[in-house]
Amino acid sequence: MAQYTPMMQQYLKIKADQKDAFLFFRLGDFYELFFEDALKASQELEITLTSRDGGGSERIPMCGVPYHSAENYIRQLIEKGYKVAICEQVEDPKEAKGVVKREVVQLITPGTVMEGSMLDEKENNYLASLSAFEDGSYTVSYNDLTTGENSTALVPGGFDAALSELYSRPVREVVVASDFDEEQQLMLKERLGYTLSHQDETTINADLTSLTAGIQQDKLLTGFGRLLNYIQHTQKRSLDHLQPVKVIELKQYMTLDMYSKRNLELLETIRKQGKTGSLLSVVDKTKTSMGARMLKKWMERPLLSKQAIETRHEQVEGFLDQFFERETLREQLTNVYDLERLAGRVAFGNVNARDLLQLKNSLARIPEILATLQQFDNTSVKELYQTIDPLGELKDLLEHSIAEDPPISVKEGGLICDGYDQRLDDYRSASKNGKQWIAELEKKEREKTGIKSLKVGYNRVFGYYIEVTKANLRYLPEGMYERKQTLTNAERFITPELKEKETLILEAQEKSVELEYQLFLNVREDVKSYVQRLQHLAEQISRIDVLQGFAQVAESYQYVRPSYNDRRMVDIQQGRHPVIERVMQDGTFVPNDIYMDDETDVLLITGPNMSGKSTYMRQLALTAVLGQMGSFVPCGSASLPIFDQIFTRIGAADDIVSGHSTFMVEMLEANHALTHATENSMILLDEIGRGTSTYDGMALAQSIVEYIHGKIKAKTLFSTHYHELTSLENELDRLKNVHVRAEEYEGNVVFLHQIKDGPADESYGIHVAKLADLPNPLIKRATELLEHLEGASGPKESAAVDEEEQLSLFVEEPKEKPKQExxxxxxxxxxxxxxxxxxxxxxxxxxxxxxxxxxxxxxxx
Incomplete structure (x- = not known):
């Protein structure tokens, strides 16, 4: 250290505590980065890399960004999964003895972002902690710092179950112990893309124990304690907006593992092209960003309580029945800002006057919303607004204190209304009168001297002055003004009277700005006392927003209210896939019934590729998810059981699981379903066994069907190309064959997308290859081989040909010119x-x- 300058020694000491973050080191008007930080930041941010003499034998790499525009650069680093430590000067340079004292005042990480420009307004930004215990269980705890939301869950099913729980929410960063399993850390960081952080302290400070009041389980306290300590370590400020921890009782919600969420494309498409094409994109008719976030939470955790589900359905029906009132409500909700995040910014201390203006305007809409809700006849809808607190006194406070068009900065004045504080009004009056006096002085001096170009001006260095051009200096009587500054083409003067007024004006302006800032801080502190009530109001408005959105979807797309039975019966008439039918808006989507009575557990689905088997399977799962999250469903009518879990094995695996073949992933996912499913679950298995030899695959497929049928008894849709399996209908009394109808006409296959009873007669694979425009000779040869294989009996006869014949098979014969007429x-x-x-x-x-x-x-x- 001794070889470096004192300032660079200070930098290195601070950097030693921030090894996994970019250190933004404040020097004057810039944040500077040095050494490895500078090399990496210059590449990631595409800014100029320079160097400086730090006292050592070599020059030190350096780059920097202006402090007033640093937010944009920080955002770029956070979006790439990095952390940024903000190091500020914490003493006045004029009073410093030696190097100015500096400290890290905040560590910004992907999971602790507060700035609106770095956030998706319709998405929560979760920081999570994952804690492992000796019995194989885990706790997963969540915090959204922007809203103060806290929750925690005990996951008994091992690391895979913990991963599925993490995958259920938009988590940006995961906190684990420093001795957490290295292979699992690698999975979290490299395979799943989470920013990984470490925190070993789990004891909750006495002043924050109120957050965990009522939680008795030590595992939950340990898991949340790890998360809370990390937040305190990184934020170094008030956390008054943190809400009491909600314990997530996983048994109260439908379980969807990460494979099922991915395969069903609930929140995003498999190709991760964003919301478009997902179930969320179809049913999101919310009008507020906080409502959109609540909708995602409901979709991530469908309900298991029949009473809770039917309460939501009753409320949706209430909104659906009254079109005009619902339209009025939707318009009113459009004018409500994000109360949840505004409350968080107030408590966090980074709210500005414009944020408070948004808060005031939002609260002004609440009485209108209440008046509209009172016009609904439905009893369940009435219950939604009876406990709403409009916070009228907070709206009045903001209305009388915050100016209508305040600046972004809170230290420039213009924040507070006239009439709110007498002292401020006096300062403003003095400043205004002083400026009026200046304007009158200019007019008077022009008349006195006869110099029409004379002007009274101001700059920060010299204050107020009288300026006369050199051409007009001869008109000034000697000694009339005191010379202050000489310019190329003019002279500037002052008078004792002008300096006296300048003192009064500048003192009034300075005191006015100082007083306004202090008044603003006082108002912000007053608003802070309403944070919990604001959070409660935000939750109620969000709920109303989601439910009216469900009603809007039901009316727009002809969804119906499902009913629930206790007989494990599935009876869906004219069911539709909610996403695909929106893509096919010309009305060509073919609806289908799904019927499984209490004596049918397995539908064995056969039919050609591209005919709609996967669509049929997915639409059942999506209908179940929609219904249990509180929405109406896309069909003519629906009577369903309540499903506790949904397992899907549809399509090829992507990189969520790494290091295994597609067939291995298929087997792992099948095993997951077979291990965890109950008779109240839904299992969707598509083409199991296709990744190995025909006989291997067929044997596995049949044994899986038999295992589900005999042991699990879950409602199962099993699609296959192994037509031999259709004979199981004669052996398994709870299995039924259905097929997707296709017709062959003039050598072409026509997909009708209709589900019919019984097995398919063939797979039409060669016809699909023909649709893909494979060469005609190849299609012809495949047809010959198929006929040979299907016609052979006993031991299969060889259909092989020698090399010369093989070549001739794939040469197209010249076609005769057709006799057109x-x-x-x-x-x-x-x-x-x-x-x-x-x-x-x-x-x-x-x-x-x-x-x-x-x-x-x-x-x-």
């Missing part, structure tokens, strides 16, 4: 015969439409 005449004749033989009235509408469509295509040819 003769061919067209023949085709039209055939079409006429076919059309005359059709009895459209005896067909289903779908069959009739399909026949006419095929005729039209043939006619065009």
């Amino acid at each position: 003769k061919q067209s005449t023949s085709q039209i004749s055939n079409l006429e015969k076919r059309l005359s033989s059709l009895d459209l009235m005896e067909m289903t509408p779908m069959d009739a439409m399909n026949e006419l469509y095929q005729l039209q295509k043939s006619l065009k040819k």
Whole structure:
């Protein structure tokens, strides 16, 4: 250390405590970064890398950003998963003896961001802690610093279950003990992309024990204590807005593991292209950002209580029944700002006057919302507003204190209303009168001297002055003014009277700004006492917003209220996939029934690829999720059991699980379902066994079906191309065959997307290959091989050919030039015969439409 300058020694000592963060070291008007921080930051932020003499033998790498625009640079680093330690000067440089004292005043991390520009307004920003215990259980604790929300859950199912719990929320950063399992840390950081932080202290300070009042379990206290200590360590300021910890009783909610959430595309698509294409994108009709966040929470945790589910449905029905009142309510909600995050900013101490103005304007809407809610006839809707606290006294405080158009900065004046404080009004009057005197002085001096260009000006260095151009100096009587400054083309003067007024004006302005800032701090402190009531109001408005949004969805897309039975019966009439039907807005989506009575546990689904098997399976799961989160559902009618868990194995795996083959991932996910499912669960398994040999795959698929049927008895949709499995219907009394209907016409397969009873007659794989435009000779050869394989009996005869024959098989024969006229005449004749033989009235509408469509295509040819 001795080789470096005192300032650089100070930097290195502070940096030693912030090894995993970029240290933004305040020097004058800049935040400077040195050594490795500078090298890395210059690359990540694309800013100039320079160097400076730090007292050592070599120059020190350095880069910097202006402190007034640092937020943008910090945001870029946070978005990339880095941490930033803000080191400020904590003493006046004029009073410093030696190096100015500096300290880290805040550590900004992905999970502790407070600035609005770094946040998604419709998404929570969770910091989580993960704590492991000797019995194999874990605790997962959450905090959203922007809203003060705290929660914790005990997860008994091991690390995989803890991962699924973490995956249920938008977590940015995970805090673990320093001795947490290294392989699991790697999974969290490298595979799942969380920023990883360490905290070993778990004891909760006495002044914050009220947050955990009522929690008796030591594991939960340990897990949340780790999280709370990390927040205190990083934020170094008041945490008065933190809400009491809610214990998440996982048994009260439907369990969706991370694979199911991904496969069902609840919050984002599998390709992670954002919300578009997800279930959330369809049902989010909220009007406030806090309502949008609550909607996501409900989707992440569908309910298991029949009474709670039906209460939400009753409230949705109440909003649905009264269109005009609902439209008025939606318009009113549009004008409500984010009360939840505004309350957090107030308590955190970084709220400005414009934030308080938003708060005032939002509170002004609450009486209007209450008046509209009172117009609804539904008893359950009435219960929503009976306990709403409009916080009228807070609105009055803000109305009388905060100016209508305040600046962003809280230290420039212009924050406080006239009439709020007498002293401030006096200062403002003095300042205003003084400026009026200045304007009158200029007019008087022009008349006295006859110099029309004479002006009275001001700058921060010399204060007020009288300026006369050099061309007009001859008109000034000698000694009339006291010379102050000489310019190239003018002279500046002062008078004793002008200096006296200057003192009064500047003193009034300075005292006015100082007083305004102090008054603003007092108002902010007064608002702070309302934080808990504001948080409660935010929760109630959010709930109303989500429920009216469900009503809007139900009306727009013809969703219906489901009913729930205790007989484990699934009866969905004319069910639809909520997302795909919105993509196919021309009305071409084909609805299907799903019926599983109390004596049917497994539907074995056969049919060609691209025919809609996966869609059929997913729409059942999405209907269950929608219903149990409180929404109406996309179908003609629905009677459902309440599902405790949903397991899905649909599609290829991505990098959530790494280091395993696709088939291994398939087996792991299947095992997860078979291990944890109950008879009240739903299991969706798509093409199990396709990743290995035919006989291996078929054997595994059949044994899995038999295991579910005989041991678990969960409601299961099992799709397969192994047609041999359809014979299980004769052996397993709780299994039923269904298939997706397809028809072959003139060598082409037509997908009808209709689910019918019984097994499919074939898979149409070659037809799908033809649709993909594989070469015609290849299609022809595949057809020959298929016919050979299907026709062989006993030991399979070889269909192999020698190399010369093989080459000849894939050479297209030259086509004869068609005799167009003769061919067209023949085709039209055939079409006429076919059309005359059709009895459209005896067909289903779908069959009739399909026949006419095929005729039209043939006619065009």
